[in-house]
Amino acid sequence: MATTLQHLSTDEKSILDKINQLAHQIDPLSIKIQQFDTTNLYDELLRWKTETYHIIDQVYEQKRLQLQTIIEEHKSKQEKIISDTKDALLQLQVKGDATREEFEQLEKTLHNVQKTIDKFIMIKRRLLDINDSVIIELNDDCKSPNLTQSRPTQEFTFSHLNEEDFKSDGLRSYAKYRNLGIAKATNGMAVAHVIRFVPPFRPEVFVFMIK
Numbered sequence: 001m002a003t004t005l006q007h008l009s010t011d012e013k014s015i016l017d018k019i020n021q022l023a024h025q026i027d028p029l030s031i032k033i034q035q036f037d038t039t040n041l042y043d044e045l046l047r048w049k050t051e052t053y054h055i056i057d058q059v060y061e062q063k064r065l066q067l068q069t070i071i072e073e074h075k076s077k078q079e080k081i082i083s084d085t086k087d088a089l090l091q092l093q094v095k096g097d098a099t100r101e102e103f104e105q106l107e108k109t110l111h112n113v114q115k116t117i118d119k120f121i122m123i124k125r126r127l128l129d130i131n132d133s134v135i136i137e138l139n140d141d142c143k144s145p146n147l148t149q150s151r152p153t154q155e156f157t158f159s160h161l162n163e164e165d166f167k168s169d170g171l172r173s174y175a176k177y178r179n180l181g182i183a184k185a186t187n188g189m190a191v192a193h194v195i196r197f198v199p200p201f202r203p204e205v206f207v208f209m210i211k
Helices: 003-032 041-094 099-116
Strands: 123-126 171-179 180-188 206-210
Touching: 003 206, 041 099
Parallel strands: none
Antiparallel strands: 123 206, 171 180
16 A cells, blocks of 8 residues: 555656646746737738739729720710711701701701710729638637637738748647648647738729710
8 A cells, every 4th residue: 555655646746747847838938929929910911901902003004094995985986976967067058958857867966975075984883892802810720629718819820931930949830731821839829820812803993884
C-alpha cells in the first residue's frame, strides 16, 4: 500500500509540475495576443478597396467612351435629318406647291427631332453590390469549441502570406488553405487568419438607351 501511495504522490507531483508549466505559458500567450500585429490585415483590406476603386475607374472610362460615341452618332443622325428636311422644305418653297401629305410628313419629322433634342438619351444606374466581394471570416482554427467558447472574436484572414514568415516564436503548426494562403497556430490557438477575395466584379453600371 505504501508503494501505491508513493506512486500516487509522484504522479500527483508530475501533474502539478505540468500545471505549473502551463501556468508559465499564460503570460507569454497573453502578451503575444496583445502585441499581435494586425497591420497586414488592414493593408489587405485597403488593397481590396484600392483595387475596387481601380475597377470602378475602368468601368467609368469605358462607359464614358460609350456615352460619347452614342451622343456623337445620334447627333450626326439628327443633323442629317434636319439637313434633309431643310432641303425638302426649300424645294417645296421654290416649287410653290405642296400636298397636305408632304406638309404633314415634314411637320412630323421636325416634331420628332424636337422631341429628342432635350432628352434623346438617358442613363440608368443601379447600386453596386460589392459587400460580398470581400469576405471576412474566422480561420477554421478559431472555430473549434475550445477556442470560441471562452473568447469569441471576429478575425480577418489574408491570402498573401509567406510560410517563412511564420517559422518563428515557437510556432508549432501550419495550416495551408488551397488558393487562400497560410494560417498559423501556436499551442492550438490561431494567431493569424485569411482575407478571402471574390474575383473582381465587372459591374454593368450604366445602361444607355436612345428613346
